[in-house]
Amino acid sequence: MSESIRLRLSPTVGAFVMSKAAEVAIVGPRKEGKSDGGISGIVQHALRQQANLRPIPCLLIRDTLQNLKNTTLKNFLEPREGSVGWALRPKLIVKDGGRILEYPGLFTLQCLGMDTPQDISQAQGGNYSVIWAEEVAPAAVEEIGGGLSEDAWTTCLTSLAYPGTHRAQISANYSSEQHWFYRRFVADADPDRVLFRIPRGENTHLQTGVRERMESALKDRPELADRLVYGRFATITPGVKVTPGYDDTQHVAAYRLAPIPGVQGLRFYDFGLTPVCLVCQVAPNGRVLAVDGWTTQHGGIEQLIDGFVRPGLAERWMGVTSWRDIGDPSGKIGAQHDSEQSAVRSLETMLGTTFEPGEISWPSRRDAVTRLMARPLIEGQPGFLVSPHLTGLRAALRGGWHYHRSASGMVSETPVKSHPDSDWGDALGYGMAKVLEWSGAPPIIPTYSARARAMSYNGR
Numbered sequence: 001m002s003e004s005i006r007l008r009l010s011p012t013v014g015a016f017v018m019s020k021a022a023e024v025a026i027v028g029p030r031k032e033g034k035s036d037g038g039i040s041g042i043v044q045h046a047l048r049q050q051a052n053l054r055p056i057p058c059l060l061i062r063d064t065l066q067n068l069k070n071t072t073l074k075n076f077l078e079p080r081e082g083s084v085g086w087a088l089r090p091k092l093i094v095k096d097g098g099r100i101l102e103y104p105g106l107f108t109l110q111c112l113g114m115d116t117p118q119d120i121s122q123a124q125g126g127n128y129s130v131i132w133a134e135e136v137a138p139a140a141v142e143e144i145g146g147g148l149s150e151d152a153w154t155t156c157l158t159s160l161a162y163p164g165t166h167r168a169q170i171s172a173n174y175s176s177e178q179h180w181f182y183r184r185f186v187a188d189a190d191p192d193r194v195l196f197r198i199p200r201g202e203n204t205h206l207q208t209g210v211r212e213r214m215e216s217a218l219k220d221r222p223e224l225a226d227r228l229v230y231g232r233f234a235t236i237t238p239g240v241k242v243t244p245g246y247d248d249t250q251h252v253a254a255y256r257l258a259p260i261p262g263v264q265g266l267r268f269y270d271f272g273l274t275p276v277c278l279v280c281q282v283a284p285n286g287r288v289l290a291v292d293g294w295t296t297q298h299g300g301i302e303q304l305i306d307g308f309v310r311p312g313l314a315e316r317w318m319g320v321t322s323w324r325d326i327g328d329p330s331g332k333i334g335a336q337h338d339s340e341q342s343a344v345r346s347l348e349t350m351l352g353t354t355f356e357p358g359e360i361s362w363p364s365r366r367d368a369v370t371r372l373m374a375r376p377l378i379e380g381q382p383g384f385l386v387s388p389h390l391t392g393l394r395a396a397l398r399g400g401w402h403y404h405r406s407a408s409g410m411v412s413e414t415p416v417k418s419h420p421d422s423d424w425g426d427a428l429g430y431g432m433a434k435v436l437e438w439s440g441a442p443p444i445i446p447t448y449s450a451r452a453r454a455m456s457y458n459g460r
Contacts, residue, residue, distance in 0.1 A: 008082065010202045013037040016169075017044050021194040023157075025170040025185050028198025029231040030214060031206050034171040035075045036084040038132050043084070045130055045167045046107045053164045055102065056129035058109045061156060063135070063147055065099075065113030072134045073098050073111065082205060114152045124155050129162040130169070137175030150180035174227040174234065177391040178400070178421070182233055187391070200231050223399055239402035240411050242366065242425060245373030246397040250382055257291045257387035260284075261319025267309075267351075268358075268431030269327025271343040275304045276423040278393060279317075280431065287378045288435075290386040290393055292316065295423065301331070301343040305350045326431045329357035358430025362414050365429035368436045372428075373397075393424045401425030 009017060013033045016026040017040045026037050038060075046056050062068040076092060079085030093102040101109040110126070112119055133156070136148040153170075160166040175181045185195040200211070211229065218225040226234035234248075259265070259281065266280040279292040294308035331343035332355075344355045359365050375383025386394055400421025404412040415422055 008205065009033065009036065009040060009084075010198065010204070012196050012198045012202055013040070016196040017041050019194055019196070020165075022166075022192040023168045023170075023185075024194050024196070025172065025181070026196045026198065027172050027174050027231070028202075029200050029211075030173065030228045031210055032198040032200065032203045032231075034173075034198065035072055035134070038072075038134065038169060038171040039075060039084045039088070041167060041169050042107055042109065042130050042132065043088075045165075049129065049164045053129075053162075054105055055107050056164070057127065057162055058107050058130040058132065059123060059126060059128045059156065059159065060109055060111045060132045060134065061114055061123060061148065061152070062133070063113065064115050065111070068111055068113055068134070069098060073101075076101055114148055120152050120155050123152075124159055126159045127161040128159050128166075129164060130167045131156050131160055133170045134172070136170055136172050136181050137179045147175075147179075150184065174232060176395060176400075177233050178395045182391075186233070197231065200229070234398065239399075239405045239416060241399040242401045242403065242415050243369060243373055243397045245370065248394060248398055251373070251384055251386055251397075252388050252394065253289075253385045254388075256389050257289055257385065259291055259317050259320055260289075263320065264322040264324065265317060265320040266431055266435060267323060267325045267327075267353075268427040269301075269325070269331065269347070270423040270427040270430065271301055271328050271331040272423070273300065274423050275301045275343070276392075276427045277304060277309050278390075278424065278427045278431070279312075280435075281320075282435065285378050286375075286383065287381070288372060288375065288384045288432075290384075290390055290428075292387065293390050293393060293424070293427075295392060300346075302346050302350065305347065309351070323351075323353055324356060324435075325351065325353045326356045326358050326434050327427065328430055329360050331355070332357065356434060359433035361433075365426075365433045368433040369425075369429050371436055372432050392421070393428065396421040396424040396428075 010033055012028070013026065013036065016024060016037050024041075026034050028034055042058050046054055049056055060068070060072065062072065075083065075085040076088065077085075077094065077098060079089055088103055091103055093104070094100075095102065099111050101111065107130075112123055114120055114123075133148055133153055136153065157168055160168060170181070172181065177187075185193055214229050215225065218229055223234045226232040260283060263281050263283065266282070268278045268280065270276045274295060274297055276295045277293060278290065281289050281291055283289055292312055294304060294312055296304045296307060299307075325347065327344075331347070333342055347353070348355055359368070372384050377383065386397070388394075400418065401415055401424070402418070403414070404416050415425065
């Protein structure tokens, strides 16, 4: 068996195939061998099992069965010469219109689209040795599909119950940093989950010119090019960016920013059911720093302050004693059940502060953020820097905070309220329209202590 299947795999794909992690994923630009890695992962895992357990039962899932037929199944049924699918095809038995694929003595692969809750229930009812998910993240092109939910993935994992060892694998293009895939495999470190990233160009078998043609086709869609051509996590922009001057490769600091003791802290807020608190500082050299921030999807401002803001301030902000709290003016409106209660009243009571209503005019907020992105270089670095851990703010500035563009090309005058991205953008706009009250000249910088000057951000 092993002599009749010869696999030509790139180094990263080979490492993915050989991994024995509880959950293993591989991402990369298009055409770099991810699907071949998925097929090879099944083959290698089957060969690891005792002979009496083969053929092993495997499950392949994707957002819809049609997308599965349009993409992944073609690697089995219409494989290119020299591919892994091409090596398997002569002995592959196809049943039920491609829903069942059998390789005698090695594996049986059931193919399911997660179109409905019934599909998830069907997957949950099986006993599998391998669960394989393709293209879990949504993208703005039809052939990539709408993606899988984390619930669908974790539900399927409960069906890894066949005797022997198990393999849970994902092969995908890059997601946004807001997607559960990024959080599960990148943001939340877990030794039981391993992510392999294929460098662009590692697939030496790809026909000459394919990468260049993809790059040319997506030259006007940089966020798609990042994910599908260059191999980077990026946000798909459904409209027109509010902040075209923002560049994630330029405006993000190399390390997590630390508060500067003795320098005034700036807390910017957006209220509602997904409130945001963004914490910034203006360093003594004039650079604006987005240092910390918190949000919650499960409560209002009181839950945000109790669960995140207070603990975060106690952990990192003890050296800052002067604060400005600026945000959405609508936060002063009383609650329906009690006109004496409001988001602002709760904020002032819980943090012992005085709230400043932010600028209500959208053009004023828009222009302030535009000026922020265009601040001149300071000591060779941008005048605005974002701490890398602020993924929500970064996603907003990359395009999650956007204007709607209709099919006819008309662009809305104000941004779309698309939680949570627009909340981060709105918080920044409310605050900066107050902090950057200037017309072409740098803002007035308050007097700082000698210690604060010594700790001014210098590119750490």
